[in-house]
Amino acid sequence: MIDNDHIENLLARVALRDRNAFQALYDSSAAHLLGAAVRILGSRAQAEEALQDGFVQIWQNASSFNPAKARASTWMTSIVRYRALDMVRRTGRETPLDEIQESALPESTVWYDADQEPNLEPCMDELGESQRMCVTLAFVEGYSHQELSTRLDTPLGTIKSWIRRSLNQLKECLER
Amino acid sequence: MKLNNPQLRDELCAQYVLGTLTGAARQRFSTYLRHDSDLQQRVAQWEQRLQPLAAGITPVEPSAATWRALSARLGFEEPAVKRESWWSWRPALAGFALLLIVSGVLLREPIRQNLLFLPDVEVAFVDESQGPLWKVEADTGNDRLVVTALGDVAVDSAKAMELWLLRDNDQPPVSLGLLPVRNGAVISVHAAASLRSGTGFAVSLEPAGGSPTGLPTGPVLYVQSLTS
Numbered sequence: 001m002i003d004n005d006h007i008e009n010l011l012a013r014v015a016l017r018d019r020n021a022f023q024a025l026y027d028s029s030a031a032h033l034l035g036a037a038v039r040i041l042g043s044r045a046q047a048e049e050a051l052q053d054g055f056v057q058i059w060q061n062a063s064s065f066n067p068a069k070a071r072a073s074t075w076m077t078s079i080v081r082y083r084a085l086d087m088v089r090r091t092g093r094e095t096p097l098d099e100i101q102e103s104a105l106p107e108s109t110v111w112y113d114a115d116q117e118p119n120l121e122p123c124m125d126e127l128g129e130s131q132r133m134c135v136t137l138a139f140v141e142g143y144s145h146q147e148l149s150t151r152l153d154t155p156l157g158t159i160k161s162w163i164r165r166s167l168n169q170l171k172e173c174l175e176r
Numbered sequence: 177m178k179l180n181n182p183q184l185r186d187e188l189c190a191q192y193v194l195g196t197l198t199g200a201a202r203q204r205f206s207t208y209l210r211h212d213s214d215l216q217q218r219v220a221q222w223e224q225r226l227q228p229l230a231a232g233i234t235p236v237e238p239s240a241a242t243w244r245a246l247s248a249r250l251g252f253e254e255p256a257v258k259r260e261s262w263w264s265w266r267p268a269l270a271g272f273a274l275l276l277i278v279s280g281v282l283l284r285e286p287i288r289q290n291l292l293f294l295p296d297v298e299v300a301f302v303d304e305s306q307g308p309l310w311k312v313e314a315d316t317g318n319d320r321l322v323v324t325a326l327g328d329v330a331v332d333s334a335k336a337m338e339l340w341l342l343r344d345n346d347q348p349p350v351s352l353g354l355l356p357v358r359n360g361a362v363i364s365v366h367a368a369a370s371l372r373s374g375t376g377f378a379v380s381l382e383p384a385g386g387s388p389t390g391l392p393t394g395p396v397l398y399v400q401s402l403t404s
Contacts, residue, residue, distance in 0.1 A: 010305060016381060016395075017332040019252055024305035026243065031235035038236050040195075048242045055246050070220040074227045078193070081230075085195045089202075110231045120228040138194045139229045145196055167190040174225055 002028050003113040007072040015063035022059060029073070030055075032111045033080040040084040040142030042093040050087055054080035073112035081142075088142050123173035131166040134159060177204050179215075189218040193226055293320055293364075299377055299400045300326070309398070310355060310379075312339070316371040321352060322364050329357040336384050340392060341369055342376040342399070354386050355379065376401040 007028075013021030030051060037047035037054075057079050065075055124132055130152065137143040137151070145163070149156040178184050191197040192205050209215050295313035302308045308326040315321070323339065331337055337357060340349040350369040356362065380387070381394035 006304070013305075016335070018306075018330040020303075020306040020330050023243075026246075030242075031237045032233070034238045035233045035235040036230055039233055044236070047236070048238055051238060052242055052246050052249070056249055059250055069217065071224060071227075074220075074223050077227060077230055078223045081195070089198055111235075114228070114231060117228055117231075118225055120225065135194065136229060138196050139226055140233060142195050144198050163191070163194070163196055164187060167187065167194065170225065171186075171190070 001111060001113060004071055004073060004116075007076075007112060008067045011058075011062050011065050011072050014059060015065070025058070025076075026055060029076060029111050033077060036077060036140075037080055037084040039140050040081065041088050046087060046091070047084065050084040051080060054083045057083070071112075073110075085142050089144070118174050120170070120174070123170050126173055127166050127169060130154070131162045131169075134162050135166050135170070138163065177201065177208070179208060179212075185215065186218055189215060190222050193219060193222040293318070293322060295322070297371070297402065299402070301377075301379060301398045301400060303398070306330075310339075312377055312400075314367075314371050316374075319367040319369075319371050320365065321367060321371070322362060323352075323355060325356040325359055325361045328359045329355070331357050331381070334384050335394075336382050336386055337397070338380050338382045338386050338392070339365075340378045340380065341367065341371065341374045342378055342401075343369070343373050344375050347373070348391055349378065351387065351390065352377075354382075374402055 007025070010021045010025045014025060033054065034047055034051045037050040038044055041047045041050060054076075058076055061079075065072065124135070127135065133152070134143075134148050137148060143151065145156060145159050148154070148159045148163075152159070154162075177188070179188070188197060188205055192202065192209075197205060205215075209219060293313075294315045294317065296316055297312075297314040299312045299314075300308055301310045301312070306327060306329075309329055311324045311326055313322045313324075329337060337355040339352040339355050341352055342349050350367070352367055353363065353365050377400045378392070378396050379398040380392035380396045382392070383394075387393050
């Protein structure tokens with residue numbers, strides 16, 4: 001695990017075209033970011049492609065990263081997630097996903113220091129079970145409204161309003 | 177896309193981050209996002225709110241081919257330099273120091289003053305991630321320096337690394353010249369200021385050719401204090 005100052009420091013060097021810093025950044029985060037892409041794409045080969053595209057963007061856009069506005073680890077995760085989401089919407093999933101573990105927030109290691117992160121878990125617990133599942137499946141597995149509707153055998157309109165309300169509720173809970 | 181209502185704006189940002197904003201709407205939103213700092217800020221907030229959901233995901237080790245392909249795409253001719261341990265060159269330094277002590281004993285004062293470089297201060301710049309970058313040896317009696325690059329230093333071709341002598345109180349730093357960036361390269365410098373007046377060394381990133389003003393203009397990347 002590396003602390004956020006260190007990640008920011010590496011990113012600042014990457015902005016100065018420091019290849020060693022870029023490799024250090026890759027070494028410390030690539031496995032975690034690939035894990036996230038694999039969950040969305042269901043295919044390792046595609047996920048590695050998303051990871052590669054993501055790191056090209058990280059290299060190219062490092063100078064526009066602003067530590068006052070975002071955390072470096074979050075910024076990097078988002079870049080790779082969005083790339084994987086674009087790919088899964090365009091090409092569909094190559095292989096069906098394994099059964100999803102129910103637990104919304106399993107304990108696991110993170111590659112960055114998450115001490116200062118918002119405490120989302122109690123807010124997730126406040127959601128209904130189906131709502132919590134929708135949010136988790138959408139974020140972690142990259143499910144669209146339509147896919148959620150099929151998987152949970154629930155009308156599309158209901159799914160949409162669950163998601164909308166859940167997001168509002170999470171925000172409100174985190175701001176309490 | 178209704179972007180004038182704050183509530184709707186925020187909901188669009190949330191669904192963009194979650195991934196449930198799809199298709200043409202997602203593309204349109206991405207276009208707005210590029211130029212709208214309020215949207216950017218809301219998106220960043222949502223990314224942070226939902227980031228803990230990614231924490232439980234099992235890592236998957238990428239294949240070595242992915243790093244190679246990435247390096248090739250970014251135009252790195254070869255993989256970045258392997259980290260070199262500070263310890264790997266320490267025995268050599270110890271040997272060098274011993275040699276100096278021996279020659280110091282054997283040579284008489286006047287000859288030593290003129291011919292020999294006798295460092296009495298030695299400082300290494302070690303980067304957290306890149307390992308040792310430079311060794312600076314200073315002979316403060318003769319105001320001379322020898323700087324050795326201890327690894328290949330990654331620097332843009334339009335930039336240079338400049339070494340500075342930091343001084344006490346309000347005295348401005350004095351340039352000691354541009355640093356070598358190829359592994360093993362050595363420069364010898366006759367300092368333009370008394371090294372004994374120095375409190376430390378610093379390295380800044382400057383335009384190629386060095387600072388145009390005579391003072392550091394770029395970010396100071398490394399500082400080594402001499403106060404022991």
